[in-house]
Amino acid sequence: NAGVTQTPKFRVLKTGQSMTLLCAQDMNHEYMYWYRQDPGMGLRLIHYSVGEGTTAKGEVPDGYNVSRLKKQNFLLGLESAAPSQTSVYFCASSGPGLAYEQYFGPGTRLTVT
Amino acid sequence: AQSVTQLDSQVPVFEEAPVELRCNYSSSVSVYLFWYVQYPNQGLQLLLKYLSGSTLVESINGFEAEFNKSQTSFHLRKPSVHISDTAEYFCAVSEGYDMRFGAGTRLTVKP
Numbered sequence: 001n002a003g004v005t006q007t008p009k010f011r012v013l014k015t016g017q018s019m020t021l022l023c024a025q026d027m028n029h030e031y032m033y034w035y036r037q038d039p040g041m042g043l044r045l046i047h048y049s050v051g052e053g054t055t056a057k058g059e060v061p062d063g064y065n066v067s068r069l070k071k072q073n074f075l076l077g078l079e080s081a082a083p084s085q086t087s088v089y090f091c092a093s094s095g096p097g098l099a100y101e102q103y104f105g106p107g108t109r110l111t112v113t
Numbered sequence: 114a115q116s117v118t119q120l121d122s123q124v125p126v127f128e129e130a131p132v133e134l135r136c137n138y139s140s141s142v143s144v145y146l147f148w149y150v151q152y153p154n155q156g157l158q159l160l161l162k163y164l165s166g167s168t169l170v171e172s173i174n175g176f177e178a179e180f181n182k183s184q185t186s187f188h189l190r191k192p193s194v195h196i197s198d199t200a201e202y203f204c205a206v207s208e209g210y211d212m213r214f215g216a217g218t219r220l221t222v223k224p
Contacts, residue, residue: 104156
C-alpha cells in the first residue's frame with residue numbers, strides 16, 4: 001500500500017501560469033481533501049470531496065479548482081497562479097464516517113514568483 | 114464553525130523532561146479531537162484521537178491527551194521526551210467533513 005501520494009513534490013511557477021496537482025490514494029477512501037500549510041497558520045482546507053464526482057469548498061477556496069473524476073484521484077488546479085499561493089499543499093483521505101482519521105500525503109512545495 | 118487554539122507556538126525542552134502542549138477548541142456541538150505530528154519535510158501522521166468514552170487517550174509512543182469538556186481543552190502530554198520527539202504537533206477538531214487545525218506547536222528536544 002502506497003497510501004496517499006502526491007505529484008509533483010516541488011514546483012516553481014511564474015505569476016499567471018497554471019498547473020495541476022495530483023493526489024492518489026489506494027485505500028478505497030470516500031473522502032479526499034486538499035489543504036495548504038503556511039507558517040504560523042496550521043493547515044487550511046481548500047476543497048474537499050465526499051465521493052466520486054462531488055466536490056465542495058473549504059475554508060480558502062478562492063483561486064483553486066478541483067475535480068474528482070475517479071474515486072482514487074483528487075486533482076487541485078491553479079488557473080492563474082499568484083505569489084499568495086506560494087505554500088505547501090497537502091492532500092488527505094479518510095474513510096466513511098465523520099470520526100475517521102485523515103491520512104496525509106507527503107506534500108507539494110509550490111513557489112510562485 | 115469550530116476552531117482550535119494552540120497556546121504555544123514553540124516549546125523547547127531538555128531530553129527526559131516532561132512536556133505539555135496545550136490545545137483549546139471551540140464548537141457548538143459534540144466534536145472529535147485529534148493530535149497529529151509532522152516531522153521535517155513530511156506529511157502529518159495521526160498521533161492520537163478522542164472520539165468518545167474515556168477522556169484519557171494514549172499513543173503507542175508514550176504521549177497521552179485528556180479531553181476536558183468543561184474547559185474545552187485537549188492538552189497533549191508526555192512524561193519523558195526523547196530527541197526523536199522533535200517535530201511540529203497539530204491539534205485538530207472535527208464536527209464532520211470539515212476538520213480544523215491549530216497553528217501548530219514546534220517541540221524541540223535538546224540533549
